[in-house]
Amino acid sequence: MTGADRRRMQEPADAAAAATRAAQPAVLITGAGGEVGHGLMDALKDDAATALVGLDIRELPEEYAAMCAETLRGDICDATLLQPLHERYRITHIYHLAALLSSRAERDPEQAHRINVDGSMTLFRFAVEQARRYGEPVTFVYPSSIAVYGLPDLATKERAGAVGEPQFLDPVTMYGCNKLYVEHLGRYFSRHYRQIEMPPPPPPVDFRCVRYPGLISAHTVPSGGTSDYAPEMLHAAAQGEPYACFVREDARIPFMTMPDAIEATLTLAHAPRESLRHCVYNLGAFAPRAEGFAELVREFFPQARITFEPHPKRQAMVDSWPADVDTTAARTEWGFAPKHDLHTAFAEYLVPAVKRRYGVA
Numbered sequence: 149m150t151g152a153d154r155r156r157m158q159e160p161a162d163a164a165a166a167a168t169r170a171a172q173p174a175v176l177i178t179g180a181g182g183e184v185g186h187g188l189m190d191a192l193k194d195d196a197a198t199a200l201v202g203l204d205i206r207e208l209p210e211e212y213a214a215m216c217a218e219t220l221r222g223d224i225c226d227a228t229l230l231q232p233l234h235e236r237y238r239i240t241h242i243y244h245l246a247a248l249l250s251s252r253a254e255r256d257p258e259q260a261h262r263i264n265v266d267g268s269m270t271l272f273r274f275a276v277e278q279a280r281r282y283g284e285p286v287t288f289v290y291p292s293s294i295a296v297y298g299l300p301d302l303a304t305k306e307r308a309g310a311v312g313e314p315q316f317l318d319p320v321t322m323y324g325c326n327k328l329y330v331e332h333l334g335r336y337f338s339r340h341y342r343q344i345e346m347p348p349p350p351p352p353v354d355f356r357c358v359r360y361p362g363l364i365s366a367h368t369v370p371s372g373g374t375s376d377y378a379p380e381m382l383h384a385a386a387q388g389e390p391y392a393c394f395v396r397e398d399a400r401i402p403f404m405t406m407p408d409a410i411e412a413t414l415t416l417a418h419a420p421r422e423s424l425r426h427c428v429y430n431l432g433a434f435a436p437r438a439e440g441f442a443e444l445v446r447e448f449f450p451q452a453r454i455t456f457e458p459h460p461k462r463q464a465m466v467d468s469w470p471a472d473v474d475t476t477a478a479r480t481e482w483g484f485a486p487k488h489d490l491h492t493a494f495a496e497y498l499v500p501a502v503k504r505r506y507g508v509a
């Protein structure tokens with residue numbers, strides 16, 4: 149190798165090192181105004197070494213905006229919104245939460261595809277540019293969902309039990325299709341990007357994906373999802389309101405509490421790269437029937453008025469999702485260990501916190 153060759157190789161590395169010195173390390177959270185976004189910001193706000201950049205279609209509530217070095221308000225597909233960040237920040241982690249959830253997506257599938265898929269491509273492109281400038285892959289944390297599964301009928305669902313990551317990937321919802329495709333894109337960007345080049349460039353993205361089950365929070369109620377019946381039932385009871393559950397008594401899918409979901413997401417984000425053999429991990433902590441939720445809600449709120457009035461289409465979506473998920477890969481590779489089972493979720497987290505929230509004795 150000549151001296152000139154050596155200098156040519158050295159230049160991009162020098163440029164990346166200079167850019168790295170000038171830019172502040174930061175974490176970018178899209179969909180920062182949603183319930184997972186709030187949970188992540190609460191957990192990350194005290195890390196003084198890393199700035200938070202929050203993006204959402206709506207203005208962030210003041211309390212959350214105050215946690216951020218910078219907030220961006222706008223459409224996730226608008227690349228010009230992200231462009232100015234390149235100069236200012238070296239984004240070490242992206243938590244890409246912005247999405248339309250499953251029930252909402254069925255009302256406007258084209259729009260769901262735009263936000264859920266095109267929006268994700270905008271973020272992958274952004275990560276590629278970050279990696280080029282700063283010479284490091286961006287850790288891209290992506291919440292996928294049990295909606296990627298599509299079990300053909302209830303008998304199969306019953307037989308299948310706890311489903312593993314590669315099984316039954318025939319989603320029936322636009323949201324599920326979008327999530328599954330973005331899982332594939334993440335794997336592509338982290339393992340096969342521009343594979344035809346010789347030598348191939350280093351991967352721009354370190355893609356880490358969790359498939360969330362239904363999430364249940366004491367502080368927020370989701371909007372537009374199909375697993376929403378569980379949190380809705382609880383929050384209605386705490387407020388003394390009647391609740392008509394939109395799935396049958398025997399409907400069954402996995403769930404976990406929001407604090408466990410946040411903890412797991414951050415644990416995966418910071419797990420040593422060499423311990424991870426997969427791109428995508430199932431998460432879940434308990435999997436009661438809807439009737440099981442109702443019984444617990446009644447145990448803690450004896451006045452609760454819960455009826456079951458299944459919506460046939462939302463029921464069909466839940467029927468296509470697994471009764472439970474196999475979380476062995478997450479447990480063995482990066483130590484996933486949810487704190488709450490169904491009973492402690494209610495007794496130690498949900499009930500005390502919702503009572504405080506709604507001022508119930």
Ligand code: SER
Pocket residue numbers: 249250251292293294295323360361362363372373374375376
């Ligand atoms: N919670 C999501 C929804 O209901 C599924 O993971 O759309």
